[in-house]
Amino acid sequence: MAHRKPEKKYINFLIIPDGKEEPRSIRLRLSLVRFIIAMLIVFLILVTGGFFAYWKLGSLLIQNNRLKEENFKLVTSLKQVDKIKEELLALQGYEKKIRSSIQGYVKVPETSATDSIPLNQINFESLNREKTGSLFNSIPSLIPVEGFIARGFETSSLFSDAHLGIDIAAQTNTPIRAPADGVVVMESWTDYGGNVLIIEHAYNYITVYKHNQVNLVSELERVKKGQVIALLGNTGKITSGPHLHYEIWHNGKPVNPIYYLNEN
Known part of the structure; x- marks a missing residue:
């Protein structure tokens, strides 16, 4: 008994214009249609992933800028604390001199x-x-x-x-x-x-x-x-x-x- 080749399957698309033109039919292989659908799904996945990655990157950049700003404020505060500490030590010396003088040293x-x-x-x-x-x-x-x-x-x-x-x-x-x-x-x-x-x-x-x-x-x-x-x-x-x-x-x-x- 002879081996039969698998029968190719097709899908027909009927296009009906609004005008007086006659309807047209487009015949595509089922495998091609499946391939196109698969490509569209992959494209949608890539686009969606790209938008998500872009949003995530934007969030990370905003967070990074906020952390940089907080770090700058922290460094500035630490510098101010150091200056206040230096001035406090100077004032303590100033006070010590006055107290020593007052107490008769x-x-x-x-x-x-x-x-x-x-x-x-x-x-x-x-x-x-x-x-x-x-x-x-x-x-x-x-x-x-x-x-x-x-x-x-x-x-x-x-x-x-x-x-x-x-x-x-x-x-x-x-x-x-x-x-x-x-x-x-x-x-x-x-x-x-x-x-x-x-x-x-x-x-x-x-x-x-x-x-x-x-x-x-x-x-x-x-x-x-x-x-x-x-x-x-x-x-x-x-x-x-x-x-x-x-x-x-x-x-x-x-x-x-x-x-x-x-x-x-």
Whole structure:
């Protein structure tokens, strides 16, 4: 018995135009139709996979950018923490110097009296007229630099931080003079205060000088009233032009220097 070849199968597609044209018939092998369908399925799978991969890549890029931004913020925060830490250490040193001075660890020039004298008990008129004696030389009654007051003494409030001194504006390199006899207990640099000086005087007085262009005295050096101790400048991060930030501390508390300048 002879072997019969498998019969080829076809599919007929009938095309019926809308117009007056006669219908046309297209005859395709079933295997070709199956191949076309398979190719369409593969194409749809590839297109769908491509869209999914594109969406996934976009999500990864967005996430990557967000992580980069968060990493940048973290690095910036760490840098700020390091700066704050450095400034805190400087402020701790600043505080230590003041506390050491207040507690008497640094000797001041000998006077006839070492007790505290309240401001209202000082006769500035007589003091300035005599211009001699230990009291005149020890009370910080001299204006440290010639200029104008750009900012006054301010206590803290809900809207602003405390400003424990006055800012005296003048030209850069204007001489800064010691307002009284004393001993330099700190000569250093801080990020925010720039070149800083702290001088201890008799009668429990301490004076502070910030943003100096250059300090001209060293720690533990004795200074005389009217002696040039520094040159006015604009050093440090927190500053708005050449000026001297000047503080007076009495009995461990900041007092308004303007009282002494007014009396003088």
